Amino acid sequence: MAYEMKDQMRKGDSLTVITKDPVYHFVPSNPWVAVKWRTRESVEVDLAPVFARRGIEFRPVPASRVHPDDNRVELADGSSVSYDFLVIATGPELAFDEIDGLGPDGYTTSICHVDHATDAAAKFEEFCKSPGPIITGAVQGASCFGPAYEFTFILDTELRRRRIRDKVPMTFVTAEPYIGHLGLDGVGDTKGLLEGEMRQHHIKFVTNSRVKKVEPGKMTIEEIADDGSVKRETELPFAFSMMLPSFRGISALRGLDGLVNPRGFVLIDEHQRNPKYPNVFAVGVCVAIPPVGQTPVPCGIPKTGFMIESMVSATACNIGQILRGEQPTHQGTWNAVCLADFGDSGVAFVAQPQIPPRNVNWSSSGAWVHNAKIAFEKYFIRKMRRGESEPFYEKAMLDILGIGKLKRAASE
Numbered sequence: 319m320a321y322e323m324k325d326q327m328r329k330g331d332s333l334t335v336i337t338k339d340p341v342y343h344f345v346p347s348n349p350w351v352a353v354k355w356r357t358r359e360s361v362e363v364d365l366a367p368v369f370a371r372r373g374i375e376f377r378p379v380p381a382s383r384v385h386p387d388d389n390r391v392e393l394a395d396g397s398s399v400s401y402d403f404l405v406i407a408t409g410p411e412l413a414f415d416e417i418d419g420l421g422p423d424g425y426t427t428s429i430c431h432v433d434h435a436t437d438a439a440a441k442f443e444e445f446c447k448s449p450g451p452i453i454t455g456a457v458q459g460a461s462c463f464g465p466a467y468e469f470t471f472i473l474d475t476e477l478r479r480r481r482i483r484d485k486v487p488m489t490f491v492t493a494e495p496y497i498g499h500l501g502l503d504g505v506g507d508t509k510g511l512l513e514g515e516m517r518q519h520h521i522k523f524v525t526n527s528r529v530k531k532v533e534p535g536k537m538t539i540e541e542i543a544d545d546g547s548v549k550r551e552t553e554l555p556f557a558f559s560m561m562l563p564s565f566r567g568i569s570a571l572r573g574l575d576g577l578v579n580p581r582g583f584v585l586i587d588e589h590q591r592n593p594k595y596p597n598v599f600a601v602g603v604c605v606a607i608p609p610v611g612q613t614p615v616p617c618g619i620p621k622t623g624f625m626i627e628s629m630v631s632a633t634a635c636n637i638g639q640i641l642r643g644e645q646p647t648h649q650g651t652w653n654a655v656c657l658a659d660f661g662d663s664g665v666a667f668v669a670q671p672q673i674p675p676r677n678v679n680w681s682s683s684g685a686w687v688h689n690a691k692i693a694f695e696k697y698f699i700r701k702m703r704r705g706e707s708e709p710f711y712e713k714a715m716l717d718i719l720g721i722g723k724l725k726r727a728a729s730e
Contacts, residue, residue: 319405319407319601319630319633319634320333320335320369320372320374321372321705321706321707322630322631322633322634322707322708323405323633323634323637324372324373324374325634325707326634326635326637326638326641327638327641328641328642331641332375333373333374333375334374334375334376334377334399334401335365335369335374335375335376335377336377336379336381336391336393336399337365337377337378337380338378338379338380338381338394339378340364340365340366340376340378341362341363341364341365342362342363342365342702343358343361343362343363343431343432344361344362344363344695344698344699344702345430345431345432346465346623346691346695347360347361347695348361348429348430348431348432348434348435348465349429349435349465349468349469349472349659350472350659351429351432351435351436351439352427352429352435352436352438352439352442352469352472352560353439353442353472353473353476354439354443355472355476358432358435358436361432361695361699362432363699363702363703365378366378368702368703368704368705369705371705372705377393377399379393379394379395379397380393380394380570381393381394381408381568381570382394382570383570384404384406384570384571384574384577386404386574386577386592386594386595386598388400389401389402389404389597391404391570392570401597402597403597403598403599403637403640404597404598404599405598405599405600405601405633405637406571406584406598406599406600406601406604407600407601407602407604407630408567408568408570408571408602408604409568409602409603409604410565410566410567410568410603410604411565411566411567411568411569411582412428412430412431412563412565413459413563413564413565413566414428414563416459416563416564417457417529417530417531417532417563418531418532419531419532419533420457420529420532420561420563421563422434422437422438424532425532425533425534425535425559426453426532426537426559426560426561427441427442427558427559427560428560428561428562428563429465429469429560429562430562430563438560441558442473442558445557445558446477446480446482448557449477449482449485449486449557450485450486450555450556450557450558451486451487451488451489451554451555451556451557452473452486452487452488452489452556452557452558452559453488453489453490453491453537453554453556453558453559453561454466454469454470454473454488454489454490454491454559454560454561455470455489455490455491455492455527455561455562456491456492456493456494456561456562457493457528457529457561457562457563457564458493458527458528458529458564458615458616459493459564459565459616459617459618460493460501460562460563460564460565460617460618461501461564461565461603461617461618461619461620461621462501462562462565462603462618462620463492463494463499463500463501463562463617463620464500464620464622464656464658465562466490466492466560466561466562467490467512467658467660467665468658468659468660468664469560470488470490470521471515471519471659471660471661471663472659472660472661473488474488474519474521474660474661475660475661475662476661487522488519488520488521488522489521489522489523489524489554489556490516490521490522490523490524491523491524491527491529491537491539491554491561492523492524492525492527493526493527493528493613493615493616493617494525494526494613494615494617495525495526495613495614495615495617496509496513496525497509497512497513497516497523497525498510498511498512498513499613499617500620501609501610501617501618501619501620502610502619502620502654502669502672502673502674503610503611503674505654505656505667505668505669505679505680505681506667506679506680506681506682507681508665508667508681511665511681511683512665515660515665515683524539524541524552526541526542526543526544526613526614526615527539527540527541527542527615528540528541528542528615529561530551532559532561535555535556535557536553536554536555536556537553537554537556537559538551538552538553538554539551539552539554540552542614542615543614544614545614546614564616564618565603565618566581566582566583567579567581567582567583567584567604568582568604569582571584571604576592576593576594576595577592577594577595577598578606579606581606583604583605583606583607584598584600584604584605584606585606586599586600586605586606588649589632589633589636589646589647589648589649590605590629590632590633590636590650591636591646599633599636599637601626601629601630601633602621602626602629602630603621603626605621605629607619607621607673610673610674619672619673620672622654622655622656622672623655623656624653624654624655624656624721624723625650625652625653625654625672627707627708627723628650628651628652628653628722628723628724629650629652630650630707631648631650631708631723631724632648632649632650632723632724635648635724636648648724648725649724649725650723650724650725651670651671651722651723651724651725652671652672652673653668653669653670653671653672653721653722653723654667654668654669654670654671654672655667655668655721656668657687657690657691657694658687659687659688659691660687660688661688662685662688663683663684663685663687663688664683664684664685664686664687664688664690664691665681665682665683665687666681666682666683666687666690667680667681667682668680668681668721670721708723
């Protein structure tokens, strides 16, 4: 967001980035970090020197509260930053506390942050010395299902490489109504593809599940019927577990009437702009998007990488227009282009737009997906280190493929 906004600014405009973490890490690599296929250093970028080269002011101090009526962000060190325009790109707060025993401070691991993935890697090494059952998946209210599938199959691959897969029963527990739902009611044949992969790799799965509590070596789940009633309560044993939590907006935003919904996610219009505070924009996981349809167990909608990049491009262009006295006209396509790595193969899907009904609805699988994700990781981290967002050749290639980030005007 900072890189694209910098390209849209006028001479004399200033840009400040506020963040609690001075080091960026490439989140899609976290499943690899958790099995030591990557070191954290290999997927991190020190932001200060990059921002300095781009002329972007950097405040690596957490935001404690946003004051939209005063056009001000209060920081944890007691200082404040005033703004003419605010772009909220915080990502989510991880709601581990909503389920007893869930998360790195409880009895399951996480791959949501590189710190969590590093901790998971250490626990996985200990597990491999005395292997037992594994539970992976995503709890009720989760909105990011892809990484749960990725990590499940990456674990399967690593266990086979270590020749201990035969000692590890694996179970995938998910709030989704069916395997491959992904919070999107499926994309192409993700149901058939992912169910087939589960069976081929001898991974049991439980859908429509609600995690009741987690205790040492034991997870209690409720299987929910279509009418919302509890069909059965089951205790599943585990020696290692990774469960994705539900998300909520960060505490600096929660409770701000008109800015966020009750869960703390930022309300926006078609131009990524908040209806009550028109100088506030939002991109990414912090954006409020209603779920796709009704499911017996709550499932949020994912905000995938390419979809977020389209939000970023629209926001930067719209603020650029406002700075020049124009009305904002740009809308992100919210297209999804996803590569889910399975260690030695993977599943890819394209959804245009991500939220149905769609113009394009395609999925495929194969070893090529694994190699494509490695290439994308290296390319994206290189862009971040260079201070670039979308080089001209990337935009040209995407335009040729018909996978644009901005919607075309009706007259085009």
